[in-house]
Amino acid sequence: MEAIGTLVLAAIVLVLFSALFRRDSGRFARMPPGPSPLPLIGNLLQLRGKAPYENFVKLSETYGPVMTVHLGPKRVVVLVGYEAVQEALVQNADAFAGRPELPLFEKTSKGMGLGSSNGERLKQLRRFTLSTLRDFGMGKHSLEEWIQEEAKHLVMEFQKNEGVPFDPTFYLSRSVSNNICSIIFGERFEYQDEKFLHLLTLIDTNAHLLSNPSTQLYNVFPKLLDLLPGPHKRVFKNVKDFENFFSTIIDNHKDTLKIDSPRDFIDAFLIKMKQESTNPDTEFFYGNLLYTVLLLFVAGTETTSTTLRYGLMILLKYPHIQEKIHQEIDAVVGRDRLPAMEHRKKMPFTDAVIHECQRFLDVVPLNIFHCTTEMINFRGYTIPKVQPHPKKYCIAFKLGFTKKIFRHKVTCCVYIFQTSYLILLSVSCQGTVVIPLLHSVLFDKTKWETPHSFNPGHFLDENHCFKMNPAFMPFSAGKRSCVGENLARMELFLFFSTLLQNFTFSSTDEPASIDISPVAGSFIKLPRQYKLLVKSRA
Numbered sequence: 379m380e381a382i383g384t385l386v387l388a389a390i391v392l393v394l395f396s397a398l399f400r401r402d403s404g405r406f407a408r409m410p411p412g413p414s415p416l417p418l419i420g421n422l423l424q425l426r427g428k429a430p431y432e433n434f435v436k437l438s439e440t441y442g443p444v445m446t447v448h449l450g451p452k453r454v455v456v457l458v459g460y461e462a463v464q465e466a467l468v469q470n471a472d473a474f475a476g477r478p479e480l481p482l483f484e485k486t487s488k489g490m491g492l493g494s495s496n497g498e499r500l501k502q503l504r505r506f507t508l509s510t511l512r513d514f515g516m517g518k519h520s521l522e523e524w525i526q527e528e529a530k531h532l533v534m535e536f537q538k539n540e541g542v543p544f545d546p547t548f549y550l551s552r553s554v555s556n557n558i559c560s561i562i563f564g565e566r567f568e569y570q571d572e573k574f575l576h577l578l579t580l581i582d583t584n585a586h587l588l589s590n591p592s593t594q595l596y597n598v599f600p601k602l603l604d605l606l607p608g609p610h611k612r613v614f615k616n617v618k619d620f621e622n623f624f625s626t627i628i629d630n631h632k633d634t635l636k637i638d639s640p641r642d643f644i645d646a647f648l649i650k651m652k653q654e655s656t657n658p659d660t661e662f663f664y665g666n667l668l669y670t671v672l673l674l675f676v677a678g679t680e681t682t683s684t685t686l687r688y689g690l691m692i693l694l695k696y697p698h699i700q701e702k703i704h705q706e707i708d709a710v711v712g713r714d715r716l717p718a719m720e721h722r723k724k725m726p727f728t729d730a731v732i733h734e735c736q737r738f739l740d741v742v743p744l745n746i747f748h749c750t751t752e753m754i755n756f757r758g759y760t761i762p763k764v765q766p767h768p769k770k771y772c773i774a775f776k777l778g779f780t781k782k783i784f785r786h787k788v789t790c791c792v793y794i795f796q797t798s799y800l801i802l803l804s805v806s807c808q809g810t811v812v813i814p815l816l817h818s819v820l821f822d823k824t825k826w827e828t829p830h831s832f833n834p835g836h837f838l839d840e841n842h843c844f845k846m847n848p849a850f851m852p853f854s855a856g857k858r859s860c861v862g863e864n865l866a867r868m869e870l871f872l873f874f875s876t877l878l879q880n881f882t883f884s885s886t887d888e889p890a891s892i893d894i895s896p897v898a899g900s901f902i903k904l905p906r907q908y909k910l911l912v913k914s915r916a
Contacts, residue, residue: 408760412446420448429898431743431817444757450598454811458818460825460849467856475857476749478811481600486617491669502661507861510646514561517864526716528553529876536912543909551578551683558678563627564642580616581680587613589899620672681741682866688905689735694885695892703728707879717875726844730837732870736852738832743817750810825849881912
């Protein structure tokens with residue numbers, strides 16, 4: 379009898395959700411085509427596996443470069459290929475500049491900070507962040523000197539491991555992280571600092587956890603997963619550790635703040651908070667400071683250090699590329715001075731290899747999700763701006779009869795009561811989410827000669843001079859592009875060229891056996907683990 383009751387209950391759930399889909403069908407009638415969804419789970423069965431971006435590309439072969447896919451009951455517009463992504467993010471930048479309320483990130487940032495903001499908050503925080511980063515050196519010679527100095531520390535750490543295979547992960551992340559630390563709170567950490575190593579371990583751990591499909595399911599069924607153990611719980615705990623660390627740093631800055639002499643990003647934000655203390659609508663308050671600093675630290679550490687780690691792996695796989703870079707560095711820079719940004723234009727092959735590493739690694743294949751800020755007619759389809767529902771649908775029922783139908787502010791929930799257990803299914807009902815698929819841009823076969831092969835020639839012309847490809851979008855594009863792009867570009871060139879100026883890299887494995895394909899992930903792609911052998915160049 380219990381099995382029959384469960385089946386009846388499941389049938390009721392499917393009927394109710396089918397009704398919800400039908401009720402909204404008119405409002406979404408002119409949306410892009412896509413695969414038919416199942417009640418509750420949408421198209422999740424078609425997106426199984428660790429590489430949903432590949433599933434999206436496959437679906438686009440049937441439904442076109444602009445399509446509608448259901449993540450659970452949530453309608454999502456997916457943009458596939460350079461032309462569609464560029465048209466949306468650049469030519470229609472304002473309309474696609476929103477950030478949806480994804481439960482995973484709402485839980486960790488509470489809607490505050492640069493990463494999760496929209497509207498006036500986004501406008502003010504982004505403008506302030508970009509101008510303050512420039513004030514403290516981003517894109518300037520002063521920051522270049524800081525990176526060069528940090529590169530020397532990295533060389534010394536590598537020298538300590540000469541002749542012994544070692545994992546370069548945390549050596550690279552410590553060096554890269556120290557650069558963003560110098561900007562946001564005005565100091566660097568010693569490589570052996572235990573608190574620093576703990577933070578970098580948290581970043582590395584969360585990168586792996588967020589790439590787990592089980593973690594990303596939290597965005598579809600947050601209320602259900604709140605009741606269950608899983609990797610999402612560890613993500614939240616790690617973020618709490620970050621919050622505690624940066625709260626302490628911010629409090630210390632408050633105690634030593636000099637209004638007329640800001641030392642770093644935190645000081646500048648605290649001063650802005652004081653200036654706007656009488657403004658009831660100010661966006662410069664503690665929560666926005668905390669989560670903006672956290673975002674800058676994590677994003678400024680992970681993606682650049684991961685790209686450098688991948689770049690060194692490429693050199694193990696292709697010794698002839700390493701040799702050619704050595705020759706270029708010797709000819710342009712020599713051995714007696716540090717590589718500088720002024721040398722980049724004279725080192726087209728090295729520059730091309732760095733860009734190809736970024737393209738081929740494809741570190742954030744799904745991009746960070748966007749949403750529409752207004753209704754827009756895009757390529758013959760109508761993509762609505764779905765205002766956040768002032769009230770959202772909750773349906774609670776007990777086996778055999780509907781207990782109560784009411785409206786709720788936060789999420790669309792289905793409560794299923796039985797005598798022995800409670801299941802809570804929850805999905806967001808707000809907004810038109812847009813996924814501008816960066817993977818499809820970086821591997822667009824109409825824009826890259828050999829998209830699925832590592833090929834520095836993608837960035838070289840017939841005269842072997844560097845050329846930029848418009849489909850190079852690892853930092854995304856438009857009004858949500860990475861605020862730290864200039865810093866990352868500078869770090870990648872200076873660290874990469876300085877290491878190659880000083881070392882020859884090899885592996886204990888044969889080059890032919892090294893697998894350079896990144897580890898697929900639902901959020902981020904990472905290089906496979908490897909051990910590095912370094913030898914100082916005479």
